[in-house]
Amino acid sequence: MGRIKHNAARCYGCKICQLVCSLHHTGSFWPERSSIQVSRNPRTGVVKWSIDKTCDLCGREGEPFCLRYCSYEALKNVADENQEENEGE
Amino acid sequence: MSKKGKIRGGLAGKILRVDLSTGRIWTENSEPYAARTLGGRGTNSLILMNEIEPGTKWDHPANLLCFGVGSLVGTAAPGACRTDISTINVFSGGKGSANVGGSWGAELKYAGFDHIVIRGKAERPVYLYIHDDRVEIRDASWLWGKTIYETEDLLRQEFGDERIEIAAIGPAGENRVRGSAILIDTAKAAGGSGVGCVMGDKRLKAVVVRGHGKIEVFDPPGFMEAVAKAGRQCEANRVKVQSMRQSGAARFEDPDFEGWETCMVIRNGQDDYWEREKRAQLMNAEAGIPSMRRKVRACFSCPTGCMPFMEKARGKYREMKGEGFWINALWSVSRFDISDPETAVTFWLLANELGLDTDYVAAGLAWVFECYERGFIDQKDTGGLQLTWGNGEALIGLMRKLAYREGIGGLLADGMVEATKKIGQGSEYYLIHVKGQPSIEPFRIPKGWGLGVSTSPVAGRHLRGAIRGPGHSGPGGTDYNVIHYHNQAKAVVWQAKTKELEDNLGICNYVGTWSGAHFLTPANYAEWVRTALGLPVREEDLMEHYAVIGRNLEKAFNTRHTNFTREDDLPPLRFRREEVPKGPYQGFKADEDQYNAMLDEFYQLWGWDKKTGMQTREGLEKIGLQDVAEMLAGKCLNEDHLPIR
Numbered sequence: 001m002g003r004i005k006h007n008a009a010r011c012y013g014c015k016i017c018q019l020v021c022s023l024h025h026t027g028s029f030w031p032e033r034s035s036i037q038v039s040r041n042p043r044t045g046v047v048k049w050s051i052d053k054t055c056d057l058c059g060r061e062g063e064p065f066c067l068r069y070c071s072y073e074a075l076k077n078v079a080d081e082n083q084e085e086n087e088g089e
Numbered sequence: 090m091s092k093k094g095k096i097r098g099g100l101a102g103k104i105l106r107v108d109l110s111t112g113r114i115w116t117e118n119s120e121p122y123a124a125r126t127l128g129g130r131g132t133n134s135l136i137l138m139n140e141i142e143p144g145t146k147w148d149h150p151a152n153l154l155c156f157g158v159g160s161l162v163g164t165a166a167p168g169a170c171r172t173d174i175s176t177i178n179v180f181s182g183g184k185g186s187a188n189v190g191g192s193w194g195a196e197l198k199y200a201g202f203d204h205i206v207i208r209g210k211a212e213r214p215v216y217l218y219i220h221d222d223r224v225e226i227r228d229a230s231w232l233w234g235k236t237i238y239e240t241e242d243l244l245r246q247e248f249g250d251e252r253i254e255i256a257a258i259g260p261a262g263e264n265r266v267r268g269s270a271i272l273i274d275t276a277k278a279a280g281g282s283g284v285g286c287v288m289g290d291k292r293l294k295a296v297v298v299r300g301h302g303k304i305e306v307f308d309p310p311g312f313m314e315a316v317a318k319a320g321r322q323c324e325a326n327r328v329k330v331q332s333m334r335q336s337g338a339a340r341f342e343d344p345d346f347e348g349w350e351t352c353m354v355i356r357n358g359q360d361d362y363w364e365r366e367k368r369a370q371l372m373n374a375e376a377g378i379p380s381m382r383r384k385v386r387a388c389f390s391c392p393t394g395c396m397p398f399m400e401k402a403r404g405k406y407r408e409m410k411g412e413g414f415w416i417n418a419l420w421s422v423s424r425f426d427i428s429d430p431e432t433a434v435t436f437w438l439l440a441n442e443l444g445l446d447t448d449y450v451a452a453g454l455a456w457v458f459e460c461y462e463r464g465f466i467d468q469k470d471t472g473g474l475q476l477t478w479g480n481g482e483a484l485i486g487l488m489r490k491l492a493y494r495e496g497i498g499g500l501l502a503d504g505m506v507e508a509t510k511k512i513g514q515g516s517e518y519y520l521i522h523v524k525g526q527p528s529i530e531p532f533r534i535p536k537g538w539g540l541g542v543s544t545s546p547v548a549g550r551h552l553r554g555a556i557r558g559p560g561h562s563g564p565g566g567t568d569y570n571v572i573h574y575h576n577q578a579k580a581v582v583w584q585a586k587t588k589e590l591e592d593n594l595g596i597c598n599y600v601g602t603w604s605g606a607h608f609l610t611p612a613n614y615a616e617w618v619r620t621a622l623g624l625p626v627r628e629e630d631l632m633e634h635y636a637v638i639g640r641n642l643e644k645a646f647n648t649r650h651t652n653f654t655r656e657d658d659l660p661p662l663r664f665r666r667e668e669v670p671k672g673p674y675q676g677f678k679a680d681e682d683q684y685n686a687m688l689d690e691f692y693q694l695w696g697w698d699k700k701t702g703m704q705t706r707e708g709l710e711k712i713g714l715q716d717v718a719e720m721l722a723g724k725c726l727n728e729d730h731l732p733i734r
Contacts, residue, residue: 012334012387012394015192019165019390023309029164030303031199039251040192042274042412043241045384045398048251069165069316071323071392072334 003057003079004036004066006049010074013040013047017066017075024058024065036066096123097623098307099160101198104132105224107217109291110150110209114224119203125713126642127593127618127635128160128203130173130186134642136206137175137184138717143649147177147185147283148265148290156205156256156296158194159595162389163304164312166617167319167609168600170194170389172273173592178282179267180504180525181548183647185282188552190388190597191273196254199300207291214263216244216295221302229294233263236442238411241275244297256296259444261492262289266502268449268527272441276396276413277388280446281526281550307623315616319609323392326608330393333606336385337395337599338378338416344368350673351571352531352538352557353419356426356478357455358521358663361533362672367428371419377430378414386412388597393606395599399434406435406485413441420529421451425458425484432481439485443492448550452527453505454487456520457497465514472496521661523549524653530555532660532679533669537569537577539679540687541584544658546643552598554585562603572674574683578690586636590614593639638712640695644704645717655702659684 015031015038022034031037035055040047057079058064067075100123103116122132133155145151154176161169172194178185197205200221207217211226214233218225232240237259244255255274262269262285269285270278279285306312323330332339340346344365355363371377381401387394400410414437422433440447460466461476468475472490474483490498500508505527509517521528526548532539541555556563558571563580587602594614599605615628626635647653659665660679668678692699696708709718 012385012391014387014389014391014394016165016390016392020313022303023165023313026303027309028303028305032301033303040274040386041245041251042276043238043245045386045412047386069320071167071320072387072394 003077004051004055004064005076005078006051007074007076008047008049010072011047011049012072012074013038014072016069016071020065020069021055024061025054094124094624096120096160098305099164099622100128101163101201101203101302101304103202104204104206105202105219107205107207107224107226108209109207109211109215109226109293112226114226123160123203126638127590129157129171129595130175130188130592131589131635131639131642132204133157133173133175133186134184134639134646137177138642138646138649138720141177141646141650145177145650147179147182147287150209152177152208152287154207154284154287154291154293156197158197158203159593160203161617161621162194162595163198164306164621165316165390166594166596166621167316167323167390167392168597169595170391171592171595171597172197172279174271174279174284176282176284176287177650178526178548179286180283180506180522181647181651183524183548183651183653184546184643185284185287186547186643187271187279187281187284188592189271189273189277189279190391191254191277192389193254193256193273193298194595195389196252196298196300198304199302200298201300201302205296207293210290211292214292214294216297217293219296219298221300232294234260236260237272237275237444238442240295244295248297248299250299252299254298257444258285258288258294259442259492261444262286263294264492264494264502265289266445266492266494267504268446268453269444270446272444274412276411276441278413278441278446280448282547285444285446306621308620312617312620315613315620318616319613320392322608322613323606326606330606330608333393333395333599334385336382336397336414337605338414338419341368341416341419342372342374342379344372348557351534353423354521354529354531355423357424357459357519358667359459360671361531361669361674361677363423367423367426370428371422371430371433373430378433381430381434382414391597391600393600395605399438401431401434401438404431405482406431409435409438411438411441413437417447417451417529421447422481424451424455424529425481426478427481427484428479429481432485435485436488439488443488445488445492448529449527450488450491452521452529453501454484454491456505456527457487457501459519460512460516463519465512465516466497470497518663521663523661524657526550528661532664533677534674535571536574536683536687537563537571537581539660539664540577540684540691541581543660543684544581544688544691546640546647552588554581554588556580556584562607572677574687578687578694582691582694585640586632587611589636589639590631593635594618634712637695638714641704641709641712641714642717645709645714645721648704648721655688658688658702
C-alpha cells in the first residue's frame with residue numbers, strides 16, 4: 001500500500017493523480033503503469049480510487065506528483081499514519 | 090518557424106479508418122495531417138475537405154463521421170479532454186462539428202488512435218469495439234432501441250471492465266431525428282450539427298474504447314513546468330474556479346447575475362427579458378435546481394470540474410438521476426417561460442437519455458409552441474398536448490414524441506425548416522435558426538455573441554467566436570462592451586482563433602479562454618505545443634497561422650458544398666425586425682446596418698472579400714492552402730484578388 005490517502009468527498013474524479021504518477025514511473029503518460037488507479041461510473045457518479053505498493057512517494061522528486069498536481073486537495077501524504085482503506089465513496 | 094515542422098510528441102500516431110458498408114478496417118499515419126493543422130478538429134476538417142465530393146448529402150454512405158481527439162489529450166495539460174466530431178451538417182449541408190469532453194478521447198489515444206473516420210453504412214445495427222489495436226465491428230441488435238442510460242448499463246455489464254469508455258446514440262439518433270447528439274459517458278453531449286443523426290444513419294449504435302498504451306511528450310520536464318504555470322494561473326483565478334466547481338451554472342444562482350439580463354431569449358424570441366422572480370424560483374437554493382445537485386465531477390485532467398450529478402425524486406415526473414447539467418438548461422426552459430426546477434432537471438436528463446441535442450429541442454420546440462399560440466397548429470395536431478408557455482409537462486411530452494417520431498414528432502424530426510414548409514401560414518418567420526439549424530442564441534443585446542453565432546461556419550452555435558463582456562470572454566481589456574457594436578468584430582475573431590486552437594489541441598474552452606474558469610491564454614498553448622508536440626511555435630504562429638487554417642478549412646467546406654451568401658451571416662430576421670419589448674434593454678434589436686458594419690470588419694480581419702465574405706486565392710495561399718484554393722476554383726469567377734466563389 002502507498003502512503004497517500006484519498007479523500008473521496010473532495011475528489012472530482014479527474015484522474016490527474018493517476019496520470020502524473022505514471023509520468024514519474026515511466027517518463028510518459030501511461031495510466032496503466034501508475035501506482036494509482038481511478039475509475040468513475042457515470043451512472044452513479046461514484047469514483048473508485050486505489051493505490052498499490054509501487055508508490056514510492058516519487059522518491060527524490062520532492063513532493064509526490066499526485067499531491068502537487070491535484071487541484072482539489074483530495075490527497076494527502078500520511079506516511080507516518082496508519083493507512084486506511086483507500087476506497088471511493 | 091518552420092510551417093512544415095514535424096510533430097514529435099502528444100499524438101497517438103494513427104487514424105483508424107472503418108468502412109461500415111464493407112467491414113474493411115485499416116489505419117494511416119495521423120502526423121502529416123496534424124503537422125499541417127495541429128490535429129483534432131483541424132485534421133477532421135482537412136479529411137472532410139479532401140474526401141467529400143460536391144453534391145454528397147449527409148445521409149449518403151460516402152459521408153464521413155470523423156472523431157478527432159485533440160493533440161494534447163492524454164497528457165496532463167489542464168482541461169485537455171476534448172474530442173471533435175465532424176461530418177456533413179444535417180441542417181446546412183456544409184461543415185458539421187460538435188465538441189465534447191469526458192474521458193473517451195483520452196482512452197482512444199491510449200488505445201493508439203488520434204482519430205476514427207467512419208464511412209459507409211452498416212446493413213444492420215452495429216457497434217465498434219476498440220481494445221488497443223484490436224478493432225471489431227460487432228452486432229448491436231441487442232442494443233438498438235435502448236436509451237443512452239440502458240446502453241451504458243448493458244455495455245458495462247457485457248465487458249465487466251470499469252475503465253471502458255462509451256460514445257453512444259439514443260433512440261433519437263437511431264430514428265434519424267435531425268437534432269440528435271452523440272453522448273459520451275451518458276452525459277457529455279456532442280450536440281450540434283446533427284452528429285447523432287449521422288451516426289444513427291450509419292446504424293452505428295456506439296463506439297466502445299479501452300486503451301492500455303501511452304502518450305509521450307517531446308520535453309517532459311519543460312511540459313510539466315508549463316503545466317505547473319497554468320496551475321498557478323488557476324489558483325490566481327480562484328473565485329471563478331470555485332464557482333465552476335459548484336457547477337457550470339452556479340453563477341446563475343444569483344438572480345441579479347448580469348447573464349440573466351444580457352443573454353436570455355424568452356418565449357421563442359418574443360422577449361429577451363425574464364422576470365427576476367422566475368429566475369429566483371428556478372435557482373432557489375432549497376427547492377430549486379441547486380437542491381437536486383448531489384456532487385460535481387470533472388472531465389479528464391480538468392482542474393475546474395463543472396459537471397454536476399443531478400438526482401431528482403419522483404414528483405410531476407418519474408425519479409431520475411445522472412451526470413451533467415449546464416447553463417443551456419436555463420436558456421432552454423426560459424425559452425418556454427418555464428420556471429419549474431423539476432421540469433428543468435427532467436428536461437436535461439431526458440434529453441441525455443433519449444440522445445437529443447438540448448439546444449435543438451429548445452429552439453425547435455419553442456417555435457412549435459409559438460405555432461400553437463398563433464393558431465398555426467392545434468391540439469389535434471399535437472396529439473392533445475396544450476403547448477402553452479410555461480407548460481412543462483407539454484414540453485416533456487413533446488420531446489418524447491420527437492425522439493420516437495410519434496404524431497407531430499415525425500414531422501418535426503425531419504428538421505424544423507422542413508416542418509415550416511408543411512405547417513406554412515407564415516410560420517417560417519418565427520423559426521429562429523442560423524443556416525438551417527435551430528438556434529437558442531441571443532442576438533439583440535450581446536452584439537459580439539450574436540456576431541459569433543451568425544458567422545459560425547457550423548450553422549450557428551456559440552463556440553465559433555461568440556463573446557460577451559471582457560470579464561467573460563475575448564481578449565480582455567476595456568475596448569469592447571457586451572451591448573455595443575464597437576470593436577466587437579476584433580474580439581470575436583480573437584475568440585474564434587483561440588477556439589480553433591482549443592479544438593485542435595483538445596482543451597476545454599471553459600478552462601481556456603472563454604467563460605467559466607477562463608484562465609488560460611494563447612501563450613499557454615504555445616508553451617504546451619513547444620514542449621509536448623515539439624513544434625517550435627510562438628503565440629503569433631498559432632494565432633495567425635494554425636488558427637487561421639482551421640477556420641478557413643471550415644469556411645472552404647461551406648463554399649464547396651453550400652450556396653451561403655453574406656445574408657446567411659446575419660442574425661435571424663425576427664431579431665432584426667422586432668425590438669426587445671421590456672426590461673433594461675427595452676428597444677434593443679439586431680440593427681442590420683450595424684451588423685453589416687461588423688461583418689465588413691470581420692471579413693477583413695480574416696482576410697476575406699469584404700463585400701461577399703468569400704475567401705480569396707491570395708488569402709488561402711498565404712496560409713499554405715493552395716490545394717484548397719484549387720478545389721474551390723470551380724466556383725471561382727476569377728483568380729488572384731477576386732473572391733473564390
